[in-house]
């Protein structure tokens with residue numbers, strides 16, 4: 001079987017809406033490398049969209065999952081619960097930012113975690129409104145699509161959306177959107193669209209993921225905390241892409257010193273097993289009545305066992321520090337490219353190992369170079385690389401290496417990327 005034949009079979013039976021970046025079919029993957037069905041090797045700078053922070057099939061994650069499967073794989077945590085779920089909740093409530101007493105719930109996907117935050121915030125406040133930010137991404141279900149601040153491809157064709165969702169600009173220094181402007185826009189919503197006493201929650205990604213890897217300035221998150229406290233609004237941190245060491249802290253909110261009320265966790269939580277969580281202040285988390293939250297697969301025991309292994313690995317292999325070191329290596333190398341191509345590269349930025357390169361035309365920050373970005377992504381596989389794009393205009397290359405990747409692999413990948421960039425640009 002080869003990639004071309006598999007892609008032809010896939011196109012016949014899987015709808016185009018569930019597209020794939022690369023017509024490269026995985027045969028196996030190990031740590032930071034992937035091998036396809038034709039025996040080609042790729043260095044993976046995508047980690048399945050920020051999921052395999054601990055690398056593909058880390059031996060400890062694989063062993064924990066296998067051991068759990070040998071005991072049992074499903075009873076439903078809402079029918080007969082089990083210790084791995086309790087232990088994981090104990091650990092997550094312990095590592096979540098801030099000192100307040102916390103509780104957790106388990107679900108299966110990131111979007112479900114976001115939806116549940118909104119349910120919990122509404123139950124707690126008795127209010128209806130939710131404020132999110134332009135360019136933010138929160139998922140593909142109806143409510144999370146409505147929260148997502150980008151039409152194409154996420155919302156186009158899919159309305160109607162639930163009401164009472166409002167958007168404000170996200171502060172982005174390199175595009176001259178200041179913290180002051182963003183905060184003023186939120187205050188403006190209170191005058192134009194919804195009274196603050198009707199707002200249940202404000203949801204924010206501390207680093208916009210799909211939106212382009214823009215770090216929220218600490219003073220912005222601090223100001224949101226004050227605003228939420230003033231008006232009794234629940235502050236939701238969407239840490240689905242930023243969590244579990246990815247940005248050089250266990251959770252990105254730690255940089256600001258702000259304690260959110262609710263935190264979404266998914267992706268990096270379990271090294272590739274589908275599990276997500278909401279962790280938040282106990283009094284808020286306990287607002288919904290018994291049976292109001294959950295789902296058949298939420299907190300799968302296999303995924304819980306994998307997640308416990310991931311937490312051990314992050315500590316044992318010092319992956320939080322490693323995220324910063326890897327980010328530094330990428331930033332230095334990509335900044336050298338920026339010096340050579342100042343008209344094409346607006347900015348190289350990283351928070352830990354959330355690393356991005358924003359591409360423009362004619363040295364103009366407001367002319368996104370979508371064609372160059374697409375050409376780089378389209379040709380990456382030929383250079384043995386897995387790369388992803390992101391950004392409000394789709395003009396940002398994002399690098400999400402495994403935090404367990406060796407310096408040699410990173411160096412090899414960066415050499416390939418440099419060759420690719422110089423060839424295409």
Ligand code: PMP
Nearest residue numbers: 109110111137138139209240241
């Ligand atoms: N929020 C953020 C910040 C995300 O990055 C994502 C996934 N890209 C989601 C929510 C949705 O997660 P999922 O795809 O697991 O539903």
